[in-house]
Amino acid sequence: MTDPLTASTPLERALALLWGRDTRGSRGPARGLTLDRIVEAAIEVAEREGPAAMSLRRVAARLDVGVASLYTYVPGRAELEALMLDAVAIGRTLPHELPGDWRAKLTALAHDDWREIRRHPWVLELGAAEQVPGPNMLRWLDSALRIFDGTGLSETEKLSAIETVDAYVRGLGRLRGPEPRRADIASGTGSEADHDHDPGAEAGSEDTRERDQALGRLVDFDRYPALRRALAAGGTPYSGTPFEFGLERLLDGIEQLVLRRSP
Amino acid sequence: MTDPLTASTPLERALALLWGRDTRGSRGPARGLTLDRIVEAAIEVAEREGPAAMSLRRVAARLDVGVASLYTYVPGRAELEALMLDAVAIGRTLPHELPGDWRAKLTALAHDDWREIRRHPWVLELGAAEQVPGPNMLRWLDSALRIFDGTGLSETEKLSAIETVDAYVRGLGRLRGPEPRRADIASGTGSEADHDHDPGAEAGSEDTRERDQALGRLVDFDRYPALRRALAAGGTPYSGTPFEFGLERLLDGIEQLVLRRSP
DNA sequence: ACGAAACTCAGTATACCGTTCGGAGTTAAC
DNA sequence: GTTAACTCCGAACGGTATACTGAGTTTCGT
Numbered sequence A, B: 001m002t003d004p005l006t007a008s009t010p011l012e013r014a015l016a017l018l019w020g021r022d023t024r025g026s027r028g029p030a031r032g033l034t035l036d037r038i039v040e041a042a043i044e045v046a047e048r049e050g051p052a053a054m055s056l057r058r059v060a061a062r063l064d065v066g067v068a069s070l071y072t073y074v075p076g077r078a079e080l081e082a083l084m085l086d087a088v089a090i091g092r093t094l095p096h097e098l099p100g101d102w103r104a105k106l107t108a109l110a111h112d113d114w115r116e117i118r119r120h121p122w123v124l125e126l127g128a129a130e131q132v133p134g135p136n137m138l139r140w141l142d143s144a145l146r147i148f149d150g151t152g153l154s155e156t157e158k159l160s161a162i163e164t165v166d167a168y169v170r171g172l173g174r175l176r177g178p179e180p181r182r183a184d185i186a187s188g189t190g191s192e193a194d195h196d197h198d199p200g201a202e203a204g205s206e207d208t209r210e211r212d213q214a215l216g217r218l219v220d221f222d223r224y225p226a227l228r229r230a231l232a233a234g235g236t237p238y239s240g241t242p243f244e245f246g247l248e249r250l251l252d253g254i255e256q257l258v259l260r261r262s263p
Numbered sequence C: 001a002c003g004a005a006a007c008t009c010a011g012t013a014t015a016c017c018g019t020t021c022g023g024a025g026t027t028a029a030c
Numbered sequence D: 001g002t003t004a005a006c007t008c009c010g011a012a013c014g015g016t017a018t019a020c021t022g023a024g025t026t027t028c029g030t
Helices: A010-018 A035-049 A056-062 A077-088 A102-119 A122-126 A135-148 A155-175 A206-218 A225-232 A243-261 B010-018 B035-049 B056-062 B077-088 B102-119 B122-126 B135-148 B155-175 B206-218 B225-232 B242-261
Strands: none
Touching (some): A035 A056, A035 A077, A035 A122, A077 A122, A102 A155, A102 A243, A135 A155, A155 B155, A155 B242, B035 B056, B035 B077, B056 B077, B102 B242, B135 B155, B155 B242
16 A cells, blocks of 8 residues: 555655655565665756756666666656655755854755755756655754744744745746756846856856847847846846845844744 | 847747747748737647646647647747747736835735736746746836835845845745645644635645645654644644745845835 | 749658556565 | 566657658749
8 A cells, every 4th residue: 555656646656655665575586776776866867967858768778777677666757756856855954953043044044955956956847746745855844943943933934934935045046047057137238247156156157148148139128227227237137136135135024023023 | 140930049039039020031821820829829728738738739739730830930849938938927017007115016016926826837837948038028027126216225136126026936836836736735633724815725635635644644743843843833823824924024124125225 | 924932831750758568587485 | 396476678659849841822023
């Protein structure tokens, strides 16, 4: 019933796999692979060729194995993706162990989250479908909630606060563009100052510059006076300011709530 | 050179299409379709069958046309997606025309954004690849920037504020799961109170409930005490949706900045 | 007025993808 | 020793995007 390969719904299969309820017999030849090696290979493929290129065929090829063999270990692609997502949570530092008060911890959590997302953009692509929580993800979430120990926040508020920060970080990561490591939207004014200095974010890639020029050639920015002003000031539409700006606004807002709750 | 069908890079093709620099000859038979009708059909497909089901074949079938015919209008799938994304921006209300002060406008903007994303989840799926700005998107962005007219915010800060709110809304929309309309993380304690009451978000769908049960069967929640506590506190002291919670924290933070800028 | 260039459009081909099926070989259980 | 369970994999099915070819249609240049 909890056998991941025979369970009825794909959801149950994914859960059984994630939580290690793998009840298979002992007959037959020894297995040449392990689940961990498959997940590792899948992550490597996604890492170096992009999330779209992550196919069972490529994973199998990287493991020198036939495609069909993978189905002995994993029921299908969706389940493999769930395993990949939970696997990245292994490397995350547990937030409640960070030094400082809640704000320092939450800041570090957000930066860690941001770094992780910039390093492994494929997480954002996979994250949409079938978000099935695994043990590592839940452990991380549990730790994140403990950040607010001692503040007067209610349990629901703690959960919402974590969710909000996570939503912001992931949303920004997605706006920044996951795939070709883009940084900015075109300015067209030629003033594309780079004021993004957080680690892992390089600005002004080849693609970006090219697009900037093409856009500037086609668009009459006089039709967008406010936008023109913002661009002239060195900003860029969908990614101009550093990640830290939004994060600090968000933390300021949370801090107000904390102060209100514990006088 | 700006012909979308012969331009060298896919980026230039997309831009030329979006900005209407379609310089095609006048010979040959009359075209049976228009670009707008194709985009409209594509959106309809994505709307009712999910973003993954949006294929050129289905769009062509819906228009009673061969697949190859579409390629005389659109260079490829990526360009069609860019057109779809810009098309949804047509319906958006222009933020600067909203009533009230900047905070009221920004609140309305976020709610409008949220509503749009809950209604058209496919936007989040497509939004990743090749974010090429179209005229409608830039018009909306220009309007959004004008929200902060009169505040002392710098141009870059205005841009960042919009970006931050947008990132939060989209990120949350993605965390919530675009496809099977899920609501919360499973509780497993049986206390899965539904505290999501904004229009368009029904909580506790069939899938969610099923997953909750399966998860509760497999997971020992004693290993996650903080999480258990948060889940047990299903009754929410905060009167509002999780979306509004995060939004108000964010707006509080922005308000602090505004106050600091204009004394 | 008329040929030729330009254009639309469908069918076909290629190259991927996830998944299933059936068979061959291997091992543990009985 | 027989049998049942298990691993592995080639082949195939139905799906996708896209390229290419070729036939038919319309309008321009003369």
